Every structure is written in C-alpha cells, then in structure tokens.
Amino acid sequence: MALLCKLRACVCLPGAIGRVAEPQPRQKSRCQPQGDRTVKSAVETLNPTRVRLTVEVPFEELKPSLDAAYKKINQQVSVPGFRKGKIPARVIDQRFGRGAVLEEAVNDALPKFYTEAVNEGELNPLGQPEVDITELKDNESLTFTAEVDVRPAIEIPDYSGIEVTVDAVEVSDEDVEKAVQQLRDRFATTSVVERAAAEGDVVTVDLEAKVDGEVLEDGVAKGVSYTIGSGELLDGIDAAVTGLEAGGSATFTSELKGGSAQGKEAEVTVNVTEVKARELPELDDDFAQLASEFDTLDELKADSRDRLEQSRKFEQATQAQEKVLDALLELVEVPLPEKLLADEIQTRKHNLEHHQLGQMGLTLEAYLKIQEKTAEEFDAELKEQAEKGIKTQFVLDELVGKEKLSVGQEELTEHLVRRAQSSGMSPDQFAQAVVEGGQVPMLVGEVARGKALAVVVEAAKVTDTNGQVIDLDEDEDEESTEAAEATEESTDAAAEKSEG
Numbered sequence: 001m002a003l004l005c006k007l008r009a010c011v012c013l014p015g016a017i018g019r020v021a022e023p024q025p026r027q028k029s030r031c032q033p034q035g036d037r038t039v040k041s042a043v044e045t046l047n048p049t050r051v052r053l054t055v056e057v058p059f060e061e062l063k064p065s066l067d068a069a070y071k072k073i074n075q076q077v078s079v080p081g082f083r084k085g086k087i088p089a090r091v092i093d094q095r096f097g098r099g100a101v102l103e104e105a106v107n108d109a110l111p112k113f114y115t116e117a118v119n120e121g122e123l124n125p126l127g128q129p130e131v132d133i134t135e136l137k138d139n140e141s142l143t144f145t146a147e148v149d150v151r152p153a154i155e156i157p158d159y160s161g162i163e164v165t166v167d168a169v170e171v172s173d174e175d176v177e178k179a180v181q182q183l184r185d186r187f188a189t190t191s192v193v194e195r196a197a198a199e200g201d202v203v204t205v206d207l208e209a210k211v212d213g214e215v216l217e218d219g220v221a222k223g224v225s226y227t228i229g230s231g232e233l234l235d236g237i238d239a240a241v242t243g244l245e246a247g248g249s250a251t252f253t254s255e256l257k258g259g260s261a262q263g264k265e266a267e268v269t270v271n272v273t274e275v276k277a278r279e280l281p282e283l284d285d286d287f288a289q290l291a292s293e294f295d296t297l298d299e300l301k302a303d304s305r306d307r308l309e310q311s312r313k314f315e316q317a318t319q320a321q322e323k324v325l326d327a328l329l330e331l332v333e334v335p336l337p338e339k340l341l342a343d344e345i346q347t348r349k350h351n352l353e354h355h356q357l358g359q360m361g362l363t364l365e366a367y368l369k370i371q372e373k374t375a376e377e378f379d380a381e382l383k384e385q386a387e388k389g390i391k392t393q394f395v396l397d398e399l400v401g402k403e404k405l406s407v408g409q410e411e412l413t414e415h416l417v418r419r420a421q422s423s424g425m426s427p428d429q430f431a432q433a434v435v436e437g438g439q440v441p442m443l444v445g446e447v448a449r450g451k452a453l454a455v456v457v458e459a460a461k462v463t464d465t466n467g468q469v470i471d472l473d474e475d476e477d478e479e480s481t482e483a484a485e486a487t488e489e490s491t492d493a494a495a496e497k498s499e500g
Helices: 059-076 089-096 099-122 174-187 237-242 285-293 297-333 340-361 363-369 375-402 407-425 427-436 440-459 476-489 494-500
Strands: 039-047 051-057 126-136 141-150 163-166 189-192 202-211 214-227 250-253 265-279 459-465
Touching: 039 099, 039 440, 051 089, 051 099, 059 089, 059 126, 059 141, 059 407, 099 126, 099 141, 099 285, 099 340, 126 340, 141 476, 163 297, 174 285, 174 297, 202 237, 214 265, 237 265, 237 459, 297 375, 297 440, 297 459, 363 375, 375 440, 407 427, 427 440
Parallel strands: 163 459
Antiparallel strands: 039 051, 051 141, 126 141, 189 265, 202 214, 202 265, 250 265
C-alpha cells in the first residue's frame, strides 16, 4: 500500500527561540548508512536569512519510531480478545488504520532527521521551522521540507581604526557643593510650626479628587506627607497649599497621573492638617562626623569629589563603549530575518506595556502622552531599537568566534552576581532560577559578547572633548559586559544603563 500525503507537521522541532538564539556547539550528524540507502538532505538558500531543507528518509530509518508508535497506541487502546499492550500490529492496522500509526511514527522521527540535516548543512537555525511532509510512501520513503530562519553570514571588517570622542571627566566646586547639600538634606529635621506653609515646608494633607462632579473611588487619600516644591504630587498642589495654615483648604484643577481616571482633568480639594518646618544641620565638622566617617568638612568634600570623579569616569567608559559599538555596527552589513525582527519588536512592546509600565500604573497611551510621542513615532523607535539589538548580538557573536573568546567559571559567577543584584534576588536564588529555566547558555553568551566588545574598545582610539586620549583598560571587561546587556534588554535608554 502506498500512502501519499502533504500536510503541515504538528511536531515541535529544535530551534525555538524567545530572543535571538544562542549559538550552539555543532553535533556530528547521527545519519548512518543503511546498506546502500541513507538519509539524504539538501539545503536551498531562499535569502541571506532563510533556507529550505529537503530531506529524503529511507523507510528503514523509520523502523524505531514505527515500533514506538505501535507500542504507544497499544497502551492507549483496548481491543476485545487481546490483553492491553499485547495487540498485534496487524490488528492495530485493521482497527485504527495504518495511517494513524505512520502519522505517530513520523511525528516522533521528524525532530531527529531535522536536527541531523541542520548539523550536516552546518546551519544556525533561528526559531521553529515550517515543516511540510511532501511524500510518505509506506514501506518505501519519507520526504519532507523544512523552511527556517538562519543566522546570516557576517564579515567583520578591520575595526582597529575606530575613533570616538567622549565627554571629559570634570567635577566643579559647584558639583561638590551640590552633592554635600544633598547629603545635608537627608539629615534635615522637622518641627511643627503655627504659621502659613511656605516652600520647603513639609505639610500633611488630605486629598479628594472629583471628575465630572463625582468623587472617584480611588480619589481619596488622607495623611499624605508632602514637601512643598518637591514636585512629587499633583501639578498645582504647590500653589494651592502655599500660604495655608493647619486647618486651611483649597481647590485646584490637575491632570491625574494614575488610577481609574488617569489622564483626566480632576477638581482636587486639599486640606492641610499640619505644617512642619525643615531645619538643616550646619555645614561644619560636626555635620561631617554625623553624616560620614570623616572628622572634618574638608575631608567630606574631598571624598565627595572623589566619588563624583569615579561616577563620571564610569559614565565616560559607558559612553565610550556605546559609541564604539555604534561605530562597529556602521561598518558591518547585517541582514535581519523578518520574523525574528517582528517577534523581537512584539516582545519589547509587550514587556514595556505589561511589565515596566504596568508596575508604574501607566497605560501605553498615557506613557506616549508623557513622552509627547505619537504611536507612529513610538513604533518607529521600537523597530530601530529591536534592529540594533539583534544586529548587536549577531555581530558580537561573530566576534566571539573570530577572536576565539571563551568564558571562564569565575567570569560567569561574577556576571551572575551582578545580574542577581540588578534583579533584586540573592545570587543563590538567581542561579537556581537560571538553571531551572535553562538560561545558562544565555548568561554565557552575555559574558562572551561583553568580552568581544571589550576587544573592539581596546583597539579603538577614545579621546575626550579636551583632546586627551582615554585609557579604558581598568574594569573594561565588566563594564563592556554591562554595556552589551543594555543594548539588548530594554526599550528605554535610561533603563538600559541602569540594568546594564
């Protein structure tokens, strides 16, 4: 009997991705000769990022899967006169059809033959393939095709001539004074006063918000502490409470920043229940001893200057890495798989809308209004960021191979600790989550890409705005890893730096 069919395979094949798949070590093809008959595969390049595999399988190669199919069906069905699990193959064919057995066997065997064809063709697949069974002849052969996106071939040009300019590290006396003042603010004390509230005072207020004359269910708050002039509450509240004593009230109009009526104009009534004046400590040696481990104010200021310089140096190094990376990407032509790009855009949009903005109580529409962007501008930016993220990973992965970079256990552990800190988890908790989620290769890839970027930065000429050549050797590996992570993981530039 010859059974011919053309259908979409329903099996889950290797190569699925969430983000860009990590390059995996190649396995030697397990395809073995069967007399003078062997599994044959051919690769057709459809475009620089997509191929079609055509695989011809002699029926003898299906025998293990065919036996497994009979065994599986045996355990699932009952036939009068036969014990469960002891039904002969011919009876299963008669009762349930040979086609059902063949379908089960093919679905079991396809992943193995697909993987062998991928390895034989030395391909780097991205995502799930689209599989068509084009021919299935019982006792003769199986032929199927698999279309799949692949990593494009990339040529890394000479990058030794890259030159970038970064901001100079400069800390002024005003910067130091501002830092000390911020520290002074943290040690301010408050005391209740019997007078009208003024800027800088801390007031305790009750709030009630109405929209269209109706008090909102989530529009009432009592005992809210607010520092006048801080800008941490509703627009218009500073003017409303300034000049009020305890027991005074005022009404003002403001656009609500969150809640059920987010984005709507509300009539807000504010009642002041208490006014406190803030008292700052004197800037002297006593304050230095109170606020730090130093004995004198001069020592405290010197330490503040050192901290600011270190912070600016880190910002300078991050800026250098980002500019070097941008210069490198401009040198390399990278075709992008369309489906991979679409999936990446969707993932980034989902994460922003349902995680980052969700935690802030914002909708995407409200976020766009705050950012003063149209939906079209947002989509264009998101696409640009996704393209850069994928291109960055492809280029740096290629550099990892070209420079023969490897990742040691100590490097991986240090990276894991940093990632744990940024996620708010303990290293042990984060490591367990990584292992259980099968994400170890992802972390290894992040470290390797960071090292690849460090190689390029080391070869580049980095000059500050004062014309001084900058040496970024110190802590380069760590900072480069963080910069590489940042380019992949966030749609917000500020979030990229903080997460990196």
